[in-house]
Amino acid sequence: MPTTPDLPKLLRGAELRVTRPRLAVLGAVHAHPHADTDALIRAVRGELPEVSHQAVYDSLRVLTAAGLLRRIQPSGSVARYETRIGDNHHHLVCRSCGAVADVDCAVGEAPCLTASDGHGFSIDEAEVIYWGRCPACSSSPHPTREDHHARER
Amino acid sequence: MPTTPDLPKLLRGAELRVTRPRLAVLGAVHAHPHADTDALIRAVRGELPEVSHQAVYDSLRVLTAAGLLRRIQPSGSVARYETRIGDNHHHLVCRSCGAVADVDCAVGEAPCLTASDGHGFSIDEAEVIYWGRCPACSSSPHPTREDHHARER
């Protein structure tokens, strides 16, 4: 785990211009893995109060396309971003509150699974989402997504 | 593969009222697996021209909650519905045009995979999405989602 990654270096390595919004967005995703765009906008504005939401959306798109971020979007959720990339890990998602946790891939390299019948597709990744209930939701009767989001703030 | 499933019976079996919109929605999903809501609204209106989009949305929600339909929503796509339920099969999704194909689960029962570390979650399903390019998109240079949707109509 990199303690304080050299963000400008990461950007230059991907042949991207180094701008304040991009640095702030990268930093925010590092600090808040699995956060959604709205939470990231708020986090970025803690450092750079005047950024437009559009700059954050643009940065997220560009950083994702460059492979510096990974975007996940479980059914029923808005887009979420993380910086663990290239290790093909998977996710655990709580059906009740939407909490997301990482799970290492037992196999390692993508695609870690092989389809029984590929239908002629050229497959490059097998994305796995484990659905269930997180520890908090397993014990309390009817927690909501709001409960979880409140916990995250 | 059930040739012509007894739709009213399916609804009653799930303790749901039998209404014309619900029958038409169930029929439309049977006829168009992996179709999105918009395509289903169009299909349903072929049989029942006056249905409101809201009735279709409501029916899809109710039928999904009752377990008669399964809803899938790969990243970057709108919600899609299918009637193959209970067999825990997986999906192949084309990154280029969005086409979806079914893949049988090699294991069978859910959850077919076990997470290396469950983080205390009670897991009930492992959803697998194989990402790649479909045969048509593998061969042509830059097909778009529109190409595929045009093909589907």
Add this chain to the structure above:
DNA sequence: GCCTTTTCTTGAATCAGTCAAGAAAAGGCC
């Protein structure tokens, strides 16, 4: 057939995300 409950219609609203035009900032070059 009547009555209660559920479902459907109509129409407005929300929310995430995108589009477009011009202003500002990056980075190469002298």
Add this chain to the structure above:
DNA sequence: GGCCTTTTCTTGACTGATTCAAGAAAAGGC
């Protein structure tokens, strides 16, 4: 360091999927 071109950011409007809300209509039990 200053200048120029290109990319990125700001501002503000817009779209498209989905949901909300109120009243009308249809289901199904009696």
